[in-house]
Amino acid sequence: MVKTFVRWLSLLMCVVVIEQSLVLWSATGHAAFTTHFDSERAEQAKQTTNTADLFGDTGEFAGTDAQQIEAPPNRFMLGFLPSLPPGEMWMVWDVDMVSVLTLAGPTTVIALLTLASMTIDRRKRKRDKPSEETGSK
Amino acid sequence: MQVGRTHFGAFAAIIAATAIATTSAAGVANAQSVNIPAEVAAKGIGYYVVPGKPGANIDQTRFTNRPTKSKKKIDSFTGFTNSITGYAVVDSSGEPANLVAGEFHLPVKSLDTGVKGRNKHLTQRLWLNAKKFPVILFKIKSTRNITLTGDNTYKAELVGDITMHGVTKEMVLPVEIAALTAGDKGDLLRIRANYAVTLSDFGVKNGIIGKKVAKNIMLEQYIVLSTKKAS
DSSP, rough: OOHHHHHHHHHHHHHHHHHHHHHHHHHHOOEEEBBBOOOOHHHHTOOOOOHHHHHSGGGGGOSSOSSOOOOOOOBBBBBEEEOOOTOOOTTTSSSGGSSSHHHHHHHHHHHHHHOOOOOOOOHHHHHHHHHHHHHOO | OOHHHHHHHHHHHHHHTTSSSSSSSSSSSSSSBBBOOOOHHTEEEEEEEEEEEEEEOOOSSEEEEEESSSSOGGGGGEEOOOOOOOEEEEEEEEOTEEEEEEEEEEEEEOOOOOOOHHHHHTTSTTOOOOTOOOOOEEEEEEEEEEEEETTTEEEEEEEEEEETEEEEEEEEEEEEEEEEGGGGGOOOEEEEEEEEEEEEGGGOOOTTTTTOOOOEEEEEEEEEESSSSSO
């Protein structure tokens, strides 16, 4: 009974981790790859030349926010995939390794193994039960 | 990672497009400072690229990959860079839009897509090969079809050679040019350009282009130049 309880608890924890990683992925922008806030980029943004502002009233080019292609956001986004450079996938402690795949992936495997062991145990009990009843008769 | 390769490919294309700046092997000290050769300076008035972001929400170059054969969000991405250096020379008659010479240099490693792994892919051999071709270069040859559209604002076509990934190709870029005098900042020129670049034209070819990476990468550039060279 304890074993069953532990298994159900384990399964529940796995579902919670998978669900929360998906929630975080959704909440941070459905990014394909994990990104982080880049302080250097933010600093560069502060230290702009501001020359674009000088052209603000120039003819039909008025306005400084004139670029149509949007720059990638500079904030944390949990990605579906890790964003490590190639050949560095073994660095599991790197923050760029964190992603839905690396959070939910192993958790899913644990959940499936737990389910499999519970199923095997149940089948074994069903198999043993009729033989016990026969034996008691 | 396959997806990463896809993204990098796109970036490569984009970068190529942004290639408005690149270093040719000769005539450039380094990407941080580009001097106008004497024989070029003699052609007119020299303007130097003002380094850095032109504005808080503006980058010198933004590029985007929107593959038509893939509707997955994972395959679309944008990037930027603010590391363009270079110069332009305006005809001595003084018409601001008549650029007669110039060079723009863009270090390949400065391309930033916001994803570390993707940035690395972009520099690899399958894409832009930064080790062998560290800079993308655009060399102005002439300007044509100059049309005055407002007070010191023009539309024109910039004719020049883009060198990327070891391949040089002449391109005609539709540009918008504005000029003004900004006191202590010197006389300023702003060049804006929106155009597409075809990766394969520059020898960037692989099985991903055309599928997860668009054949044509869209570029948007906003470059400010000044008669005063930044120190």
